[in-house]
Amino acid sequence: MNKIDSVVGKDQSAFGFLRDTEYPVSPVRVGIVGVTGIVGGKLLEILKEESFPIKKLRVFASAKSESTFLDSPFGVLPVEILNPRQVPELDLVFMAAGTAIARSWGWRFARRKTLVIDKSSYFRDKSYAPLVIPEVNESDLDSSQFIYANPNCATITIVHALKPLHDQFELRSFTAATYQSVSGAGLKGVQAYENEISGSSLDSSPFPERIIGNVIPWIGDSDEATSDEEKKVISESRKILSLPRLPIRVTCVRVPVLTGHSVAISADFRRSVDLDKAKELLAKFPGVELIDNPHDSEFPTPLKAMGTNKTFVGRVRLDRGKRGLSLWVSSDNLRKGAAFNAVQIAQKLLQRRKF
């Protein structure tokens, strides 16, 4: 995928502002906080792939990486430690370091007019922070705010697939069951998966039970009957779709897959659904790829999605008379579910702002 494709998507008319905007803009000073994490590393990879207009790149991690160097697609970079007495001067910072860093550093950057794109859940429910999947609710980027939140990886997979259907048929409710990969739990998740495969120690696993040869129906903790991950899917989907009372039933499940989240979705609509029209809308929606010929083994899988920036949709079928549609979605949780979506937000913001 070249840069222009990724910005414009397939349907250029939906992105008409591009015609009035110079692109690329002048290069900017970029920071990545949490660069040693799995999403941090993926951000570097995607910024390079997308030829993001970078004037200066600085990367940050926790104190245990002090005085180390990172071999990156941009050459060897010194890893810096954030210091509240010397807030770095940046135009744009990607934060992928969890909620504690988001809380303490988000506004430090924003107060200095650094655009913040945060991957943690900390800002997602804040009314001032746009929560954006660019293909879905790009207009929410028309904000004077400096803090933007990147949605949860499962949320992105679900909402990206439902949006074209909602636009046409008006979503009434949906039920989803997820099949989420271990890399959604970060490097610790990947390490636990690899340790279990090789038969070594399970001491540091972030999972409550063995994950190889198993599935675990509980992601993120919670004192309630609903897991944290399920709460995120519910509240974020409602916010992104501007449907604050949308009924959502979701079960979030970890599966022994390295990378790639999948979701079985059954949705109900207010208008009668035409199956061919639904497939046509999905096929032409920016960032979505329809793979739907199951008797020839053509359906989305996490293996097919891994390493791509697309949301793959298949198994599209009518039910509940013509008011329901079931579908199956897979996407790379580190790319479209995280780093690629964050870079897309950055690309859109650059087009909107002067530096």
Added chain:
Amino acid sequence: MNKIDSVVGKDQSAFGFLRDTEYPVSPVRVGIVGVTGIVGGKLLEILKEESFPIKKLRVFASAKSESTFLDSPFGVLPVEILNPRQVPELDLVFMAAGTAIARSWGWRFARRKTLVIDKSSYFRDKSYAPLVIPEVNESDLDSSQFIYANPNCATITIVHALKPLHDQFELRSFTAATYQSVSGAGLKGVQAYENEISGSSLDSSPFPERIIGNVIPWIGDSDEATSDEEKKVISESRKILSLPRLPIRVTCVRVPVLTGHSVAISADFRRSVDLDKAKELLAKFPGVELIDNPHDSEFPTPLKAMGTNKTFVGRVRLDRGKRGLSLWVSSDNLRKGAAFNAVQIAQKLLQRRKF
């Protein structure tokens, strides 16, 4: 689990006929067709565990096992080949050899008054063949028929969990997404899984794509948008629950788990659901075990279910006002999902018949 428990279940009152029946009955002549398959082997194991009253045991397989011997829990057994000119004289035969053998051999046995319990899908939709999960619809065994069908493994897992809720709150519809293990595809599925782990050839895999590190949303073939497995869940659930028009939306998915099927279910009911009552009904229902304390990692998983004869239910939570309930179910697809359920049917039939 001792034999009486497995027959009587937890709620003895529901099995009152036992008081009028001598148990165990006199030993019978038993056959297993398809003994070299994965369910055939599990049948031998469970017949032994259950101290099934066997007078004579004969085992059958396809021609490629001719003149071989099987090391079984009942000692070394000669493997026989079925011959239409010499139909074996048996009181009871378990058939676990696919639809073609069921079609050609089911009535040959039945005409000779041999009770047939068939594991394939061939008889399941036949109106004359009771399709039975003993804890759910035992009364369907009150039949003069000789052919009985064992339901699909995913169907058993789902319907066993829904039955106590349906009895109290009246099921209106349900949506299910399955997480089905490779042993559901038989020995070939297990071999493909083990070959992929060890990195050897994938030539004979029954799966349309790699299964290790992947999930595959298509089980059984079909020319339609709905897979064969999904059609089975829909038609069998309706038959077992005697709800011929029950709306069911299901997505059947293969996951890299050796043994143990799991299902995320969201159900709607006609009556208002009381959560505590729902949990109480599940906890005391025969064959069901409630594991529902997720913050302490207490939820069903296929690893917990493997090797047991129970249907484990957890993650029980209200939604859709009080008309909806979501839950998560795991059970051993080779045991409660197949061989154990078949042996339970046989136990019940023995109590009903004279030999």
